[in-house]
Amino acid sequence: MSPAGCSHVSGFKVDNWKQNLRLIYQCFVWSGSVETRKRKVTLNSMHQSPVPVLFFSHSAIDLLYGGIYCFVCQDYIYDKEMEQIAKEEQRKAWKLQGRNISDYYQCIGEKYSMWEPTKRELELLRHNPKRRKITANCTIGLRGLINLGNTCFMNCIVQALTHTPLLRDFFLSDRHKCEMQSNSCLVCEMSQLFQEFYSGHRSPHIPFRLLHLVWTHARHLAGYEQQDAHEFLIAALDVLHRHCKGDDNGKKANNPNHCSCIIDQIFTGGLQSDVTCQVCHGVSTTIDPFWDISLDLPGSSTPFWPLSPGSDGSVVNGDSHPSGATTLTDCLRRFTRPEHLGSSAKIKCSGCHSYQESTKQLTMKRLPIVACFHLKRFEHSAKLRRKITTYVSFPLELDMTPFMASSKESRMNGQYQQPVDSLNNDNKYSLFAVVNHQGTLESGHYTTFIRQHKDQWFKCDDAIITKASIKDVLDSEGYLLFYHKQFLEYE
Amino acid sequence: MKMEDMSLSGLDNTKLEALAHDVYSDLVEDACLGLCFEVHRAVKQGYFFLDETDQESIKDFEIVDQPGVDIFGQVYNQWKNKECVCPNCSRSIAASRFAPHLEKCLGMGRNSSRIANRRIASSNNTSKSESDQEDNDDVNDNDWSYGSEKKGELIQSNPNSPRRSKSLKHKNGELSSNVNPDLYKYNYSSGISYETLGPEELRSILTTQCGVVSEHTKKMCTRSQRCPQHTDEQRRAVRVFLLGPSASTLPDSDTMLENDGYDAPDGQLIMSRLQWDGSSDISPSDSASSKASTNNSESKRPKKKKKPSTLTLTTTGSGGERDKGQERERGDRDRVVCGGSGSSSSQNALGLSSRKKRPKLPVPLAPSIYDDLN
Numbered sequence: 001m002s003p004a005g006c007s008h009v010s011g012f013k014v015d016n017w018k019q020n021l022r023l024i025y026q027c028f029v030w031s032g033s034v035e036t037r038k039r040k041v042t043l044n045s046m047h048q049s050p051v052p053v054l055f056f057s058h059s060a061i062d063l064l065y066g067g068i069y070c071f072v073c074q075d076y077i078y079d080k081e082m083e084q085i086a087k088e089e090q091r092k093a094w095k096l097q098g099r100n101i102s103d104y105y106q107c108i109g110e111k112y113s114m115w116e117p118t119k120r121e122l123e124l125l126r127h128n129p130k131r132r133k134i135t136a137n138c139t140i141g142l143r144g145l146i147n148l149g150n151t152c153f154m155n156c157i158v159q160a161l162t163h164t165p166l167l168r169d170f171f172l173s174d175r176h177k178c179e180m181q182s183n184s185c186l187v188c189e190m191s192q193l194f195q196e197f198y199s200g201h202r203s204p205h206i207p208f209r210l211l212h213l214v215w216t217h218a219r220h221l222a223g224y225e226q227q228d229a230h231e232f233l234i235a236a237l238d239v240l241h242r243h244c245k246g247d248d249n250g251k252k253a254n255n256p257n258h259c260s261c262i263i264d265q266i267f268t269g270g271l272q273s274d275v276t277c278q279v280c281h282g283v284s285t286t287i288d289p290f291w292d293i294s295l296d297l298p299g300s301s302t303p304f305w306p307l308s309p310g311s312d313g314s315v316v317n318g319d320s321h322p323s324g325a326t327t328l329t330d331c332l333r334r335f336t337r338p339e340h341l342g343s344s345a346k347i348k349c350s351g352c353h354s355y356q357e358s359t360k361q362l363t364m365k366r367l368p369i370v371a372c373f374h375l376k377r378f379e380h381s382a383k384l385r386r387k388i389t390t391y392v393s394f395p396l397e398l399d400m401t402p403f404m405a406s407s408k409e410s411r412m413n414g415q416y417q418q419p420v421d422s423l424n425n426d427n428k429y430s431l432f433a434v435v436n437h438q439g440t441l442e443s444g445h446y447t448t449f450i451r452q453h454k455d456q457w458f459k460c461d462d463a464i465i466t467k468a469s470i471k472d473v474l475d476s477e478g479y480l481l482f483y484h485k486q487f488l489e490y491e
Numbered sequence: 492m493k494m495e496d497m498s499l500s501g502l503d504n505t506k507l508e509a510l511a512h513d514v515y516s517d518l519v520e521d522a523c524l525g526l527c528f529e530v531h532r533a534v535k536q537g538y539f540f541l542d543e544t545d546q547e548s549i550k551d552f553e554i555v556d557q558p559g560v561d562i563f564g565q566v567y568n569q570w571k572n573k574e575c576v577c578p579n580c581s582r583s584i585a586a587s588r589f590a591p592h593l594e595k596c597l598g599m600g601r602n603s604s605r606i607a608n609r610r611i612a613s614s615n616n617t618s619k620s621e622s623d624q625e626d627n628d629d630v631n632d633n634d635w636s637y638g639s640e641k642k643g644e645l646i647q648s649n650p651n652s653p654r655r656s657k658s659l660k661h662k663n664g665e666l667s668s669n670v671n672p673d674l675y676k677y678n679y680s681s682g683i684s685y686e687t688l689g690p691e692e693l694r695s696i697l698t699t700q701c702g703v704v705s706e707h708t709k710k711m712c713t714r715s716q717r718c719p720q721h722t723d724e725q726r727r728a729v730r731v732f733l734l735g736p737s738a739s740t741l742p743d744s745d746t747m748l749e750n751d752g753y754d755a756p757d758g759q760l761i762m763s764r765l766q767w768d769g770s771s772d773i774s775p776s777d778s779a780s781s782k783a784s785t786n787n788s789e790s791k792r793p794k795k796k797k798k799p800s801t802l803t804l805t806t807t808g809s810g811g812e813r814d815k816g817q818e819r820e821r822g823d824r825d826r827v828v829c830g831g832s833g834s835s836s837s838q839n840a841l842g843l844s845s846r847k848k849r850p851k852l853p854v855p856l857a858p859s860i861y862d863d864l865n
Contacts, residue, residue, distance in 0.1 A: 003536060064521060065528050076531055114529075117538050125541050133544040138552040139562050146573055149590030200552065202563040206586045208575040212593060222599035224591040456554075458562065463570050465563070467556045
């Protein structure tokens with residue numbers, strides 16, 4: 001868009017007007033340094049008008065947003081050259097401010113500016129009035145996926161990933177800059193996938209290129225046979241994570257604790273493992289990264305009940321029950337219970353300098369933005385292989401506070417019954433995708449429920465997408481549960 | 492309010508709250524003003540109403556919630572005819588059979604090494620029938636199913652297919668008397684019949700395919716230009732034969748898109764490619780959580796068990812080629828029958844249908860306002 005300004009304001013464009021204008025913006029509008037900001041505040045407080053303004057002969061500059069007002073035209077004027085100067089000064093001040101706050105915040109980057117169409121684009125848009133707008137009741141963003149031959153395990157994971165809000169935002173704002181030499185980047189293919197989903201096409205997409213790329217990069221998954229969706233998820237995240245760094249071979253030593261790729265930002269959490277020596281009570285702590293939490297279920301060959309006392313999550317999540325359906329929080333309680341390792345598994349204690357019995361406990365040190373829970377329904381023990389179909393009820397909203405490492409510390413310090421801090425929103429999660437498996441261990445079918453537009457749920461069965469109710473979702477068996485953090489904050 | 496240096500420590504709560512409220516209302520006012528400017532500029536520059544969607548488009552994309560149709564208002568299960576192009580061998584494959592095709596094409600998976608080893612073994616007994624074996628191999632490929640599942644087409648399926656000829660109890664080499672080459676102009680199941688093709692079509696085929704005519708079936712080989720079954724000399728010869736002496740050059744191998752789908756069978760190479768080296772450092776894919784539990788069961792994928800085939804094929808075996816084809820077929824049939832996912836039904840076991848293609852001419856673009864957009 002090429003704002004034309006007006007003749008009166010253009011009358012200013014003489015002599016050294018650019019430099020003068022710059023000075024005005026620097027001193028009065030966008031102040032980078034502390035002194036200039038103080039001066040600006042002083043100026044603002046000195047006059048009586050509600051809007052701080054700097055007056056010239058027949059125009060004025062608004063000191064808050066830098067807009068130029070022409071008294072002759074009696075309107076705000078937008079002049080291309082002047083706006084250019086204003087933008088540059090604003091950018092400079094922004095960067096300066098960022099540096100003042102802290103060195104870390106230098107990565108704030110550019111100030112967000114909205115897209116504006118050019119004259120050409122405006123013409124085209126007017127010429128073509130049909131729009132594809134995402135409203136509350138539209139199908140854009142939803143698309144079926146053709147089954148390429150037992151690839152429902154891949155389709156269900158793709159549906160979950162394409163409906164992960166942060167991932168969607170990342171790809172739709174074109175944030176992936178590919179650094180890979182070859183054109184076999186899985187992240188680029190993901191980006192393409194999002195384009196397909198938001199294209200407005202109704203026919204299902206054929207993810208053959210995705211399959212090819214995944215098989216090329218994760219050989220252990222290759223082969224025309226039914227696979228486990230959970231295994232596919234981990235392999236896909238792994239390849240995406242490697243390709244985010246432009247890395248084809250996985251040879252670079254990627255330290256998962258310091259990676260800042262989008263996959264790690266969204267999916268990686270930290271699992272704390274504390275091994276306590278029973279003799280000297282010394283604790284050895286390790287923190288491992290994780291992308292998912294695999295939970296044992298009742299009905300498997302390992303004992304589920306009873307849970308240790310004190311590991312309490314039922315009050316917070318509102319499901320205290322004597323007996324009845326197992327809940328997700330039950331599984332999480334079991335997961336984070338202190339476990340006595342037994343005399344056959346003694347750990348070398350650095351305090352005692354000898355092998356001692358110990359207890360081990362897992363807690364969440366750092367929760368990912370998207371938490372994936374994997375219910376271990378497929379049992380492959382020495383004596384039997386079967387699918388555990390026990391119903392596990394899972395909530396729409398989940399509070400992970402009781403399972404955090406920090407909560408465990410408070411419990412150990414004697415505060416068993418913590419007051420529920422309703423203002424602390426850090427650990428609140430919302431369900432957004434559920435992957436289900438129907439069938440037996442040998443052969444079955446995967447489907448996914450995904451959430452769109454806040455409260456609408458849809459069932460994705462390969463190429464067929466249908467509307468589903470929340471009840472359908474919560475009554476389903478559940479194999480992979482995807483939860484998204486409700487409140488996001490900068491670190 | 493008069494500007495003066497004030498110390499906050501001397502103020503009581505009410506004054507502090509009043510100050511805080513002032514700051515807050517200032518911020519809100521500033522934000523509102525900013526919004527006003529944004530809207531004003533948008534209106535003045537003419538882009539304010541750009542995102543207004545027309546009613547028709549809104550209706551187009553509305554979610555449908557009716558039984559029997561999906562959210563787009565489409566009936567279920569109408570997607571059987573979808574096709575895609577294999578990134579490896581550049582052939583057009585039915586989408587629902589893409590995975591098994593890709594497995595063979597890339598030489599991965601459990602069965603590929605078995606097949607490759609068999610190929611190595613059979614290529615050691617080089618004979619005339621060897622190339623026929625390979626052709627039959629190709630024919631037995633379920634990958635080449637095309638298009639519609641109409642029952643009527645089954646009867647018209649390629650009479651040269653050994654599957655069909657088995658059921659009719661034909662002997663090796665004899666063709667059914669009701670072969671009509673015109674009906675099967677582009678019969679991919681066993682190659683292309685060159686007699687019925689025009690020079691343009693021949694030329695376009697020969698730029699992408701091997702084209703060597705099989706002495707046994709009299710059809711052109713449809714594999715890629717680097718297919719290991721035939722030599723470059725043979726390919727040159729067929730081009731000279733079909734297009735004249737001027738067409739004796741083969742296009743550059745650089746114009747080929749990807750690797751040849753059928754690499755020289757090298758058992759070692761294939762086995763090594765099936766290995767996957769993970770990263771040595773602990774990574775989230777090691778899934779500490781799944782290892783953390785003392786559950787002694789390993790979490791493995793729910794593998795499909797190979798079930799013994801319940802289908803019996805009536806065959807009159809004569810010669811090694813038949814048995815080989817039969818075994819292979821059983822393997823493929825096995826998969827199709829036992830597959831768990833809904834849409835990959837055993838549609839392809841029912842035979843291969845022919846498909847007509849017409850070369851398309853490019854349509855010249857009319858000048859429009861879109862010309863200078865890239």
